[in-house]
Amino acid sequence: MSEAFATFGRGYQTIPERVHLGHTVCSSDRAIYTDLEIELCAHRRRRAPADAPGIAGAASAARVLRGTFPDLADAHVEHFVALALNAKNKVTAAFRLAKGGLTSISLNPREIFAPVILAAAPGMIIAHNHPSGDPAPSVDDWALTRRIKNASRDLGIALLDHIIVAGDKHFSFVEEGGAW
Numbered sequence: 001m002s003e004a005f006a007t008f009g010r011g012y013q014t015i016p017e018r019v020h021l022g023h024t025v026c027s028s029d030r031a032i033y034t035d036l037e038i039e040l041c042a043h044r045r046r047r048a049p050a051d052a053p054g055i056a057g058a059a060s061a062a063r064v065l066r067g068t069f070p071d072l073a074d075a076h077v078e079h080f081v082a083l084a085l086n087a088k089n090k091v092t093a094a095f096r097l098a099k100g101g102l103t104s105i106s107l108n109p110r111e112i113f114a115p116v117i118l119a120a121a122p123g124m125i126i127a128h129n130h131p132s133g134d135p136a137p138s139v140d141d142w143a144l145t146r147r148i149k150n151a152s153r154d155l156g157i158a159l160l161d162h163i164i165v166a167g168d169k170h171f172s173f174v175e176e177g178g179a180w
Helices: 035-044 058-068 109-118 139-155
Strands: 012-014 024-026 032-034 079-085 091-099 123-129 158-166 169-172
Touching: 058 079, 058 091, 058 123, 058 158, 058 169, 079 109, 091 109, 109 139, 123 139, 139 158
Parallel strands: 012 091, 123 158
Antiparallel strands: 024 032, 079 091, 079 123, 158 169
C-alpha cells in the first residue's frame, strides 16, 4: 500500500488530497490508487486508535487541526481540510481536500464528502484557513457552509462544525456563527 496512506499524527490515517469516486484516486504527487486499495484503506480507518484526540468544542477542534496540519494556520494560500469523527467524536481520519489562492478556494461538496464516506465516518468537522490572519467568515464562507450543512443532513453525516483558522485565532460557525 502506498505511503500516501501512512499513519499521520496520532495514528489516524490520511488519504491523498483529492478523492474521486471513479476507477482511480489521484494524490498531489500523482500516484494512482485503485478502488480496492481505497476500500482496504477505508476499512482500516473505521476505528479510532486509543490515543486519538476527541473533539469537545471549537477550541479542541482548532488544537487538533493545528496539530494535524501544522502548516494550516500560517499558509500563504487557502487550504480546505476535514476531520472524520467516530460516534464518540474521536478523530478517525484527516483529509487535506483542496488548495486555493490567496483569498478563495474552489470546492464542491462532493469533494468534501467522498473521503468521509469512504472512511465510514458518522461525523466530521471541516476547516479552512484565512491567509490574511483574520478568521472572520466571508459571504462565500457562509454560503459554502450552508451547502455543506444541507448535504450532510441528506447524507446522514453530522457536520459538527466549520472552523476557520487564521494564525493563532479561529472562528467557529457553531460557537460564534449564530444560527447553525
